[in-house]
Amino acid sequence: MQFVVSAPSSLQASIQLPASKSISNRALIIHALSRGNSLPTNLSDCDDTQVMIRALAAAPGAEIDILAAGTAMRFLTAYLSVTPGTHVITGTQRMRQRPIRILVDALRRLGADITYVGEEGFPPLRINGRPLQGAEIELAGNVSSQYISALLMIGAVLPGGLKLKLAGDIVSRPYIDLTLRLMHDFGAHACWLGEDCILVQPDGYRDVPFTVESDWSAASYWYQMVALSGQASAEAPIPACVHLKGLFAHSYQGDSRGADLFARLGVHTEFTNSGVCLTRQGAPVRHLNANLVDIPDLAQTFVVTCCLLDIPFRFTGLQSLKIKETDRIAALQTELRKLGYVLHDEQDSILSWDGERCPAEPSPVIATYEDHRMAMAFAPASLVLPHICIADPHVVSKSYPGYWDDLRLAGFRVEECDG
Secondary structure (H helix, E strand, O other): OEEEEEOOOOEEEEEEOOEOHHHHHHHHHHHHHHOOOOOOEOOOOOHHHHHHHHHHOOOOOOEEEOOOOHHHHHHHHHHHHOOOEEEEEEOOOOHHHOOOHHHHHHHHHOOOEEEEOOOOOOOOEEEEEOOOOOEEEEEEOOOOHHHHHHHHHHHOOOOOOEEEEEEOOOOOHHHHHHHHHHHHHOOOOEEEOOOOEEEEOOOOOOOOOOEOOEOHHHHHHHHHHHHHHOOOOOOOOOOEEEEEEOOOOOOOOHHHHHHHHHHOOOEEEEEOOOEEEEEEOOOOOOOEEEEOOOOHHHHHHHHHHHHHOOOOEEEEOOHHHHHOOOOHHHHHHHHHHHOOEOOEEEOOOEEEEOOOEOOOOOOOEEOOOOOHHHHHHHHHHHHOOOOEEEEOHHHHHHOOOOHHHHHHHOOOEEEEEOO
16 A cells, blocks of 8 residues: 655644653553553553553463564563563564564573574563562663663562663663653652662552653654745745644653754744644754764654755764664665665764755655654655655554544645555
8 A cells, every 4th residue: 555645735733642652651561560450541542552552461371462563572571571471472574583682681680581482582582470589780771772671660570679780872861761750650769870870679669540641753743844844845835833732841751852953943842731833933954963862763754854955964873773663774765765865874873964866766655664654754755745655654553543644634635546
């Protein structure tokens, strides 16, 4: 299936954003560890969260298929290690190619009983849950923050707690801080002892009411649309004013920093009682350099936006993009070349564009690589191009199931075509 997306003549919309997937999945794991009855409310309806809900309700001994949900694979691997029963946890073919050895090795150092069902270092895993002892362990700071969060969350239920030392540069620190703040909300005691060490006390969790806030990652695509509305293919920029509901100025989510970066691209954020109002204000910068190590999930959004605004850029801190749903650095280079942009990568962690162009394909179709963020980051290109064709558009269900409906609500034409 393919969708052809065409932009409206003006961008005026009020959007109820989905709940945060990052918060939902952490809250579900912590709630399960608390053995409580007060299920968090306003949970995300995305695939990743629904997979998590089904997995946590699985019968003892059942095989758990988390499909393409990387967060679920990592969080559940740690959770099942401390939960009585034996499970096999597996996923899609791509998931079975995503490494998990670092987390498994760390859990084994705590006493976990985990074996690889297939290839060493990759899912599927057979996990025999049992009580683990607390310990002091060390992990490289530049690994996925989800490994770190998975360990921290179970640390509160270990008899000796957990002391986690992070060696070297620490990437995605806001996601670690998000986990710590949610643990605190559920009664756990965990804190940074310094720049590179976290202590989790063995105090367990309390069963407390909890409501999930809206998703700043989802908001980034609407920021992108407002930015690109100033570069519309018409003779003059199209009017743009977008209200996004459920966002807060003092958010737990690191991706809220995207608002500051979009301000450099001419998007003004006004906080209201119900969320934010986005408008264009001022001229974008002529060149954008930024370290995205703390907000890697926004990389695709900013890369596509800058290219279409004709703003050369250099983004660093992208080392985690290689092990996401796809190799996002390679995917961005391939798909933007179809639109006539030649990107360069360095050291598997830097992506840049110096203005170099190549002939664009006459009728490009954007491949999405089973990656929700590829689809959502490229659809707004219709504000600059006559239209954009997106392959396998259903992938958005991983984090934002209502994305295409919300585009239609905002006046975009989203039509199925042959492909």
